[in-house]
Amino acid sequence: VNAGSVTNVATASAIFNNAAVNSAQDSATVTATQTASMSLEKTASPLVYAAAGDVISYSYLLTNTGNVTLSAPYTVADDKTTVTCPATPGTLAPGGTVTCTATYTITQTDVNAGSVTNVATASSNFNGAPVTSNQDDATVTATRTPVLTLDKRLVSGAGFDSVGDVIQYAYDVTNSGNVTITGPITVSDDKIASVTCPAGDLAPGAMVTCTASYTVTQADINTGSVTNIATAAGSFNNQPVTSNPDTVTVEALQEPALTLAKAAVSGDPYDSVGDVVQYEYLVTNSGNVVITDPITVADDKTTVTCPALPGGGLAPGGSITCTASYTITQADVDAGSVTNLATATSGTVNSNQATETVNATRSPSLGLEKTASPLVYAAAGDVISYSYLLTNTGNVTLSAPYTVADDKTTVTCPATPGTLAPGGTVTCTATYTITQTDVNAGSVTNVATASAIFNNAAVNSAQDSATVTATQTPTLS
Numbered sequence: 001v002n003a004g005s006v007t008n009v010a011t012a013s014a015i016f017n018n019a020a021v022n023s024a025q026d027s028a029t030v031t032a033t034q035t036a037s038m039s040l041e042k043t044a045s046p047l048v049y050a051a052a053g054d055v056i057s058y059s060y061l062l063t064n065t066g067n068v069t070l071s072a073p074y075t076v077a078d079d080k081t082t083v084t085c086p087a088t089p090g091t092l093a094p095g096g097t098v099t100c101t102a103t104y105t106i107t108q109t110d111v112n113a114g115s116v117t118n119v120a121t122a123s124s125n126f127n128g129a130p131v132t133s134n135q136d137d138a139t140v141t142a143t144r145t146p147v148l149t150l151d152k153r154l155v156s157g158a159g160f161d162s163v164g165d166v167i168q169y170a171y172d173v174t175n176s177g178n179v180t181i182t183g184p185i186t187v188s189d190d191k192i193a194s195v196t197c198p199a200g201d202l203a204p205g206a207m208v209t210c211t212a213s214y215t216v217t218q219a220d221i222n223t224g225s226v227t228n229i230a231t232a233a234g235s236f237n238n239q240p241v242t243s244n245p246d247t248v249t250v251e252a253l254q255e256p257a258l259t260l261a262k263a264a265v266s267g268d269p270y271d272s273v274g275d276v277v278q279y280e281y282l283v284t285n286s287g288n289v290v291i292t293d294p295i296t297v298a299d300d301k302t303t304v305t306c307p308a309l310p311g312g313g314l315a316p317g318g319s320i321t322c323t324a325s326y327t328i329t330q331a332d333v334d335a336g337s338v339t340n341l342a343t344a345t346s347g348t349v350n351s352n353q354a355t356e357t358v359n360a361t362r363s364p365s366l367g368l369e370k371t372a373s374p375l376v377y378a379a380a381g382d383v384i385s386y387s388y389l390l391t392n393t394g395n396v397t398l399s400a401p402y403t404v405a406d407d408k409t410t411v412t413c414p415a416t417p418g419t420l421a422p423g424g425t426v427t428c429t430a431t432y433t434i435t436q437t438d439v440n441a442g443s444v445t446n447v448a449t450a451s452a453i454f455n456n457a458a459v460n461s462a463q464d465s466a467t468v469t470a471t472q473t474p475t476l477s
Contacts, residue, residue, distance in 0.1 A: 003032065043059045044140050048140065054105070075122065086100070173207065173210060175207070184197065195230070226249070254287075258344045263282075272333070307322070337360060341353055367391040377438070378439070380436040384431065390426045408432050439472065
């Protein structure tokens with residue numbers, strides 16, 4: 001069959017007279033129908049890949065499907081890889097087989113594409129002419145896993161304490177899958193309108209960092225923290241790919257504080273019992289959070305009335321004015337001033353202690369009214385009785401000892417009461433015995449001055465005098 005034909009030569013023979021009679025030679029040629037053909041069967045292992053760098057092994061089974069013997073070299077042309085074929089056997093009889101091999105390393109493009117198909121054709125020779133097989137292909141499928149991972153982190157702004165403070169965030173977006181994520185890569189944050197991300201696609205294992213900033217509001221300080229949730233996104237094969245949500249909480253530095261300023265708006269100075277001093281208490285939110293608990297003011301001298309807080313509470317920098325009145329007592333006039341201490345409170349927040357002193361106009365004064373009885377005398381030895389009415393005509397309390405200095409006699413004053421309120425009186429007494437000189441003179445006038453004590457100092461009255469007249473009877477016998 002390999003030769004292509006068979007020719008055989010024959011000579012006939014017979015016998016005549018016991019001798020061979022031979023014919024001339026004759027030949028006949030039979031031609032072969034030669035079919036030089038080869039088949040290729042290609043297989044791959046494994047049939048699934050998942051990452052760039054995975055290796056696919058291919059096997060190429062070459063079979064002589066013709067009726068002639070094929071000869072080496074055996075080759076396989078593959079559009080994806082280089083195939084190695086054995087050098088032996090040197091010939092391949094019909095039905096015989098030989099196996100070639102190759103490997104292919106998966107690229108990221110192959111993972112992204114989802115499969116790798118390669119086409120191969122085998123070749124050998126017959127009588128110096130090439131014999132080519134059928135084309136055969138093998139398809140290996142990718143396991144594609146598009147995954148984005150988001151790690152959100154704080155860059156700066158922890159412990160914020162003022163409206164307008166800026167918190168800086170970074171968003172690390174990682175392609176944790178095995179296919180390239182198509183850009184743009186975006187990040188959605190529930191507190192921030194716009195997050196900035198670099199342009200471009202994201203290969204497996206690669207990471208980009210997006211950035212954003214957030215400006216603190218009063219509500220954030222009141223709450224005590226800012227918590228925001230973010231999600232990254234890209235696409236693969238025109239389908240969205242969304243990351244895990246990630247949350248960052250940034251704590252605020254809350255500093256609730258109240259400042260109290262107290263002032264007397266009327267009644268300063270005062271000078272009488274019953275005078276009324278009006279106070280105002282300016283309570284200011286000097287902290288950084290809204291005050292929501294009712295504000296009260298405790299004053300050691302009076303009861304303070306405060307208005308209700310505005311709707312939503314008292315914002316930082318805001319203030320309310322509380323009021324109170326105080327009625328002056330005699331002790332306040334005597335003391336010369338009223339000092340009271342006040343503290344504002346809201347919940348557990350206390351203000352500074354505020355002090356206000358209102359001064360008194362003090363007018364210590366003592367009145368003296370001196371009277372004599374009887375008003376007429378007639379002889380030496382008559383006794384005149386004097387009464388000295390001491391009246392507190394000032395606005396402060398005077399205290400004992402009470403004394404009266406009289407140019408004619410010694411005055412006795414009581415030891416009680418120990419104090420003499422304004423308008424109060426005490427009576428001192430004295431006697432005077434008329435002398436002949438007084439009778440001859442026709443009258444006796446004596447001058448007195450009273451004294452009491454205020455703040456360890458003497459308070460003297462005006463002088464007062466009393467005149468007693470003699471009944472003179474000049475007679476000679």
